Amino acid sequence: MGVSQSKSDYIVATDAETTVFVRRADVVWYEDLVDLLPHHFPNINPKSIIVQTNELDICAGRDVDIPPNLWPEMSPQIQNIKVVSRPLKKVPLLMTLYVRTRTGETTIVSLPRSASVAELADVIEDSEGIPSDDQLLVYEEQHLNFDLRLSEYGITDWATILLEQKLSGFKPVLYLFPPLPIDALVRVSLVKAWSFSVVYPDSPITQASKFGPESITWNIKTHNDHTLTDMSTGTQVSYLFWETKTNPGLPPSPPASPQMLPNTVRPFDPLRPQVTNDNSVVLHSSKAAVYLDRALSALSLHIEARTSFITFWLPFILKHNYVALNFLPQASYEHAAPLDVEPKPDVVIRVFMLFKRVCEDELNEWEGALSRASEDADFWKGIVDVDTEGMENEKLFRVLEWGGMEVKY
Numbered sequence: 001m002g003v004s005q006s007k008s009d010y011i012v013a014t015d016a017e018t019t020v021f022v023r024r025a026d027v028v029w030y031e032d033l034v035d036l037l038p039h040h041f042p043n044i045n046p047k048s049i050i051v052q053t054n055e056l057d058i059c060a061g062r063d064v065d066i067p068p069n070l071w072p073e074m075s076p077q078i079q080n081i082k083v084v085s086r087p088l089k090k091v092p093l094l095m096t097l098y099v100r101t102r103t104g105e106t107t108i109v110s111l112p113r114s115a116s117v118a119e120l121a122d123v124i125e126d127s128e129g130i131p132s133d134d135q136l137l138v139y140e141e142q143h144l145n146f147d148l149r150l151s152e153y154g155i156t157d158w159a160t161i162l163l164e165q166k167l168s169g170f171k172p173v174l175y176l177f178p179p180l181p182i183d184a185l186v187r188v189s190l191v192k193a194w195s196f197s198v199v200y201p202d203s204p205i206t207q208a209s210k211f212g213p214e215s216i217t218w219n220i221k222t223h224n225d226h227t228l229t230d231m232s233t234g235t236q237v238s239y240l241f242w243e244t245k246t247n248p249g250l251p252p253s254p255p256a257s258p259q260m261l262p263n264t265v266r267p268f269d270p271l272r273p274q275v276t277n278d279n280s281v282v283l284h285s286s287k288a289a290v291y292l293d294r295a296l297s298a299l300s301l302h303i304e305a306r307t308s309f310i311t312f313w314l315p316f317i318l319k320h321n322y323v324a325l326n327f328l329p330q331a332s333y334e335h336a337a338p339l340d341v342e343p344k345p346d347v348v349i350r351v352f353m354l355f356k357r358v359c360e361d362e363l364n365e366w367e368g369a370l371s372r373a374s375e376d377a378d379f380w381k382g383i384v385d386v387d388t389e390g391m392e393n394e395k396l397f398r399v400l401e402w403g404g405m406e407v408k409y
Contacts, residue, residue, distance in 0.1 A: 012081070013037065013082075014081075027075070037049055045085055049084075050083075050084045052066065053066060053074075053081055053082070055080060056074075093112065096109070102409065116147070117147070117153075118132065121137065132146075135166070136163075136164040136165070137164075138162040138164060170403065172188075172241075172337070173308070174241075176398075179394060181221065181224060183219075183220070184222065184341060185220075185341070186339075186340075186341050187218075189338045190215065190337055191213065195245055198243040199243075200235075200237070200240075201233045226238075244270070265332050266332060275354050277367070282372075287373075291377060292313070293310060295327070295377040295380050299384055299388075300392070302400075308402075313355075317355065325354075325355045327351060327352070327383060333350055345397045346390060347393075349399070351401065354404065356408070
């Protein structure tokens with residue numbers, strides 16, 4: 001008669017091919033069990049071993065995984081275990097990249113070697129807060145297609161990716177104030193650094209004309225109350241509206257058409273807007289509305305235009321504690337967006353503001369701009385070069401435009 005052993009002395013372990021006894025005393029801890037099982041089941045990867053049981057009532061006949069931390073308390077209740085192997089999840093191989101902005105600021109990011117350009121843009125959005133739709137990524141002078149993988153461009157560890165941020169020229173609007181109702185043609189052209197993103201009233205965008213890479217033309221009729229009717233659509237409006245997006249990665253833009261600029265005026269390049277200590281004012285955002293009202297009044301914007309300007313831009317400005325504001329000289333701005341009106345106006349005033357966030361720990365670098373903010377805002381009349389007397393003369397044909405751009409670097 002054979003020797004009887006207590007059921008607690010052994011555990012029966014089985015896989016699809018083999019069944020063996022395992023001494024309980026040898027596998028009190030889960031780590032001991034995992035170390036022992038490969039000796040009996042050599043075809044199973046030790047790193048992928050899973051132990052299951054279906055003997056407990058709570059299992060309801062199902063094979064249930066035994067977590068390592070529960071093995072010491074569950075194993076005394078178990079006589080049979082099933083040994084299985086699950087494929088290991090592949091840990092993606094990571095690569096590290098430098099992401100450099102045009103100002104030279106560099107960020108280090110890590111992501112799988114198999115990642116797409118779109119996934120890199122998502123990582124940049126998470127780390128830098130720049131929406132992926134606003135990013136243009138460049139590697140070795142190639143614009144990266146978001147639908148392709150980084151490996152398709154030969155991008156490997158420690159490569160440097162240039163990050164360009166798309167900027168928008170927001171809400172330039174055009175008012176026409178002729179002394180009497182007239183029919184007029186209004187044309188806005190753009191340098192290649194800009195493309196139209198929104199136009200109202202709707203107007204076809206003309207590509208690569210003599211006026212520039214892109215241009216639009218409105219055929220309008222003016223009325224005594226200074227409203228406008230677009231003859232193509234029949235839409236009656238208070239002003240003409242257009243908006244742009246930048247096309248990063250291009251060389252500096254030449255003028256859209258030959259023009260003479262004063263020696264002291266630098267042509268405005270939408271890809272490289274400059275807001276500096278020398279050409280701006282810096283102030284706390286809580287004071288921006290009052291300052292803008294004074295500056296815009298000095299620049300001949302009427303009450304409705306000032307109100308529209310401030311209420312449009314104030315939400316953007318109030319996102320920051322301190323901002324630097326700059327109004328471009330008209331001749332500089334005209335370089336980027338030439339305006340042609342037929343019949344020719346007697347007075348044209350185009351007001352385009354640049355602004356950017358200024359960090360509090362950088363204020364010592366903006367002493368000139370901080371001091372300038374306390375001066376009378378009338379000095380902007382000379383910078384922008386506006387004919388205030390002409391704009392007040394209702395006997396003249398006057399055109400007024402305002403718009404702006406946030407510089408995000």
